[in-house]
Structures are given as C-alpha cells and as structure tokens.
Amino acid sequence: MRKKLIAGNWKMNKTVNETIRFFDNLLTNIDHSIISKVDIAVFPPFLDLYVALEKCKKIDIIIGAQNMYYKDEGAYTGEISPVMLKESGVNNVIIGHSERRCYFNDSDNVINEKVLSAISHNINPILCIGETEKERKDNKHFTVIERQIKRDLFNINSENIRNITIAYEPIWAIGTGKIATPDDADEMHKHIRHIIGEIYDNEVAENLRILYGGSVKPNNSKSLLERNNIDGALIGGASLKPDLFLEIIKSAIE
Numbered sequence: 668m669r670k671k672l673i674a675g676n677w678k679m680n681k682t683v684n685e686t687i688r689f690f691d692n693l694l695t696n697i698d699h700s701i702i703s704k705v706d707i708a709v710f711p712p713f714l715d716l717y718v719a720l721e722k723c724k725k726i727d728i729i730i731g732a733q734n735m736y737y738k739d740e741g742a743y744t745g746e747i748s749p750v751m752l753k754e755s756g757v758n759n760v761i762i763g764h765s766e767r768r769c770y771f772n773d774s775d776n777v778i779n780e781k782v783l784s785a786i787s788h789n790i791n792p793i794l795c796i797g798e799t800e801k802e803r804k805d806n807k808h809f810t811v812i813e814r815q816i817k818r819d820l821f822n823i824n825s826e827n828i829r830n831i832t833i834a835y836e837p838i839w840a841i842g843t844g845k846i847a848t849p850d851d852a853d854e855m856h857k858h859i860r861h862i863i864g865e866i867y868d869n870e871v872a873e874n875l876r877i878l879y880g881g882s883v884k885p886n887n888s889k890s891l892l893e894r895n896n897i898d899g900a901l902i903g904g905a906s907l908k909p910d911l912f913l914e915i916i917k918s919a920i921e
C-alpha cells in the first residue's frame with residue numbers, strides 16, 4: 668500500500684512572517700491524528716525554510732526546497748547547493764518543475780544532474796514531468812513523458828529510484844484552472860508506472876509514489892485521489908491558504 672502524499676509548492680510566494688502565520692494557522696487547525704494516515708509536505712522559498720523547519724519541529728510535516736543546483740559549492744552566483752540544504756535539515760527537493768524548465772531553461776540533462784546530485788546527498792527528489800497542451804492535442808503525451816522519464820532518471824539505479832517520487836504535472840493544467848480528468852490522470856500514471864516497471868522491475872513500479880499536479884483544489888481533489896494510480900498531489904495555488912490545503916489533505920483519507 669502506497670501512503671498518499673499531499674505536497675504544497677509555494678513557488679515565489681510568502682515572506683518569513685507570512686510563513687510563520689501560515690504554520691500557526693495550519694498547526695492550530697490540523698487534527699494531529701491525520702499525520703499517521705497521509706504524508707504532508709510543504710516546499711517554501713529558500714528564505715522561509717528555516718522558520719518552516721522550526722515550526723514543524725514537533726510535527727511530522729516534511730519541509731523541502733523547490734530547487735537546488737547540482738554542484739556542492741563554487742562560483743555559481745545565486746544558486747543553492749545540496750550541501751547547504753542538507754546542513755539546514757532539508758531532506759526533500761522538487762526537481763524539474765515546468766516553471767524551472769520553461770523560464771530557467773532547466774533541460775532534461777540538467778534535471779538529471781540535479782536528481783543524481785540530490786540522491787548522492789541523501790535528499791529525496793520529487794521529479795516533475797508533464798506535457799504541453801500542444802503535445803497532448805497532437806497525441807504525443809505518452810511519448811513525451813516516456814522521454815522525460817528516461818532522460819531525467821538516466822543512471823539512477825534500482826536502489827536509488829526508491830527514494831524518488833514522480834509528479835505528473837501536465838503543463839496546461841498548472842495554475843490555469845484546467846484539470847486533467849481523473850480518467851486521463853489515472854491513465855497517465857498507469858503509463859508512468861509501466862515505464863518504471865520496464866526500466867527497473869514491477870516491485871519498484873508498484874512501490875513508486877506518483878503524484879498528480881495541476882489546478883488541484885478542494886472541489887476536485889477527492890475524485891483524483893481516490894484513483895488507484897494517483898498517490899497524492901502536488902499543489903501550487905491552493906497550498907498557500909491553510910484552510911484549502913487542509914481540506915485537500917482531508918480529502919486524501921476520506
């Protein structure tokens with residue numbers, strides 16, 4: 668049985684004070700017994716990581732980073748290394764979000780370097796993959812996803828794949844209010860599991876957590892999360908409001 672994971676990607680939102688207020692609200696309103704039933708993660712901007720980790724010291728909520736560079740140190744102005752993350756107590760990182768791919772030119776090659784680097788520092792990546800609207804219209808979505816998986820996970824062995832979560836995030840659904848139907852999302856997750864089974868083996872594929880991301884809100888989360896192949900959600904906009912985030916978390920165990 669794969670335990671569901673509900674993860675919030677805050678993107679470039681929230682100051683330190685807003686982060687403190689978010690966790691004060693969430694931790695007051697969350698029923699702590701929920702934590703044994705569903706995994707919860709929040710990925711704030713780098714500057715907010717310290718207070719987020721402090722706030723979640725006594726509760727099992729994962730705090731992770733939204734990105735990292737693949738080198739340990741050096742002349743890479745503006746970048747954050749896995750060594751820095753690890754020492755700060757960060758053990759999880761989002762890699763390959765479509766906004767990184769589109770706005771900051773993170774290629775599959777760079778993403779693969781980042782995944783390998785994260786793994787070598789014992790940081791668990793959530794690898795994001797997804798097709799554009801045109802690729803889906805042209806019926807290329809299955810091949811695009813297969814290509815991304817093969818490139819992004821190049822040289823990841825069958826031990827290390829166990830520490831990776833995949834997030835299927837169709838680009839046309841991110842921040843647009845458009846959402847993949849539960850049937851379409853489940854079909855793609857099945858496809859991803861099949862590819863992982865071919866590269867590694869069935870046991871690895873069965874244990875792999877695959878999240879859906881793209882306009883998940885409290886009014887659509889249950890219909891996605893109840894599908895067999897959907898093991899959780901990566902949530903942007905709705906993760907910024909503690910009440911909406913909590914409603915989605917609850918819908919994962921209903």
Ligand code: PEP
Pocket residue numbers: 676678836840841842843844880881882883901902903904905
């Ligand atoms: C995301 O940023 O990963 C995301 C899915 O955003 P949204 O939920 O706002 O579509």
